[in-house]
Amino acid sequence: MRNKAMAKTLNIDFMGMRRAAAIVSGAVLVIALLSMLLRGFDFGLDFTGGTVIEVGYETPTELAEVTGALEAGGFVGATVQHFGSRQDVLIRLAPGSDDEGASAQLSDRVFQALSAAAAGEVDLRRVEFVGPQVGEELREQGGLAVLFSLIGILIYVALRFEWRFAVGSVVALVHDVIVVIGIFSLFQISFDLTVLAAVLAVIGYSLNDTIVVFDRVRENFRKMRKGTVTEIINASIGQTLSRTVVTSCTTLLVLVALYMLGGEVISGFSLALIIGVVVGTYSSIYVATAAVVWMGLSKTDLLPPEKEGAGAEVRP
Numbered sequence: 001m002r003n004k005a006m007a008k009t010l011n012i013d014f015m016g017m018r019r020a021a022a023i024v025s026g027a028v029l030v031i032a033l034l035s036m037l038l039r040g041f042d043f044g045l046d047f048t049g050g051t052v053i054e055v056g057y058e059t060p061t062e063l064a065e066v067t068g069a070l071e072a073g074g075f076v077g078a079t080v081q082h083f084g085s086r087q088d089v090l091i092r093l094a095p096g097s098d099d100e101g102a103s104a105q106l107s108d109r110v111f112q113a114l115s116a117a118a119a120g121e122v123d124l125r126r127v128e129f130v131g132p133q134v135g136e137e138l139r140e141q142g143g144l145a146v147l148f149s150l151i152g153i154l155i156y157v158a159l160r161f162e163w164r165f166a167v168g169s170v171v172a173l174v175h176d177v178i179v180v181i182g183i184f185s186l187f188q189i190s191f192d193l194t195v196l197a198a199v200l201a202v203i204g205y206s207l208n209d210t211i212v213v214f215d216r217v218r219e220n221f222r223k224m225r226k227g228t229v230t231e232i233i234n235a236s237i238g239q240t241l242s243r244t245v246v247t248s249c250t251t252l253l254v255l256v257a258l259y260m261l262g263g264e265v266i267s268g269f270s271l272a273l274i275i276g277v278v279v280g281t282y283s284s285i286y287v288a289t290a291a292v293v294w295m296g297l298s299k300t301d302l303l304p305p306e307k308e309g310a311g312a313e314v315r316p
Helices: 002-009 015-038 063-072 100-117 132-160 163-186 193-223 229-261 267-294
Strands: 050-057 079-083 085-093 122-130
Touching: 015 163, 015 229, 015 267, 050 100, 063 079, 063 085, 063 100, 085 100, 100 122, 132 163, 132 193, 163 193, 163 267, 193 229, 193 267, 229 267
Parallel strands: none
Antiparallel strands: 050 085, 050 122, 079 085
């Protein structure tokens, strides 16, 4: 009774807007794909290789001063950013050698250059080296991880629901992944392993939201015998909309706090999740379910088959 009342009070024609949503999604996907092809990605050192050096100052330090000290020491093109506080600085240097011993000498030279230019004491806290070959291997394995996860989801949803639902869910997930990484390519935001982990998390989050809608659609197909396919899907989305909005908003509150207060280290991770939650909520309605409608889903596809002799009259 509660579900029927919600369907009556929330009467929104979601599927009536699927064509406009398809145009918007298509335009965004084209922009994202063109950006990936023409601009590429600003890969972090996890994928390109290089050296990461973390240093601590006694007093808050401006990044321009650190960059000037590095350039004076012969390190041009280094990426410098604050790490947690204005006293902690993270330095990224492009790969110059595959030898870790050379990397140790490099960190010593960087430390000497910073110490000579600093007014107070400089503390060398961490040095990490990633070879170019390791970075290329991580990039390939990351792409395979995304591909295998999509194949596994396709098989899982096809077995649990129906093949049209499986195709619709994978189309929505591919849409979400392309939009997220396309934004990182378009604005040249650093793409590292934490961002890749966020992309995989977005796949799981978006799939969960899509499965909730699909499960309600299957349930309503068996209950609402008189409605059309689009009417049943609209009612199902309306019944799950409050749950979707509440879940997305509470998740976004945490992610925005992480992005604003978590520092540069997890900024890419939290930003990718913020984009993914918003896009995933949209795709669950206007990509996954719209794709199912366009593929010709009918009531008979989800209704359980009648048992033989179910309609026969039982006599004592």
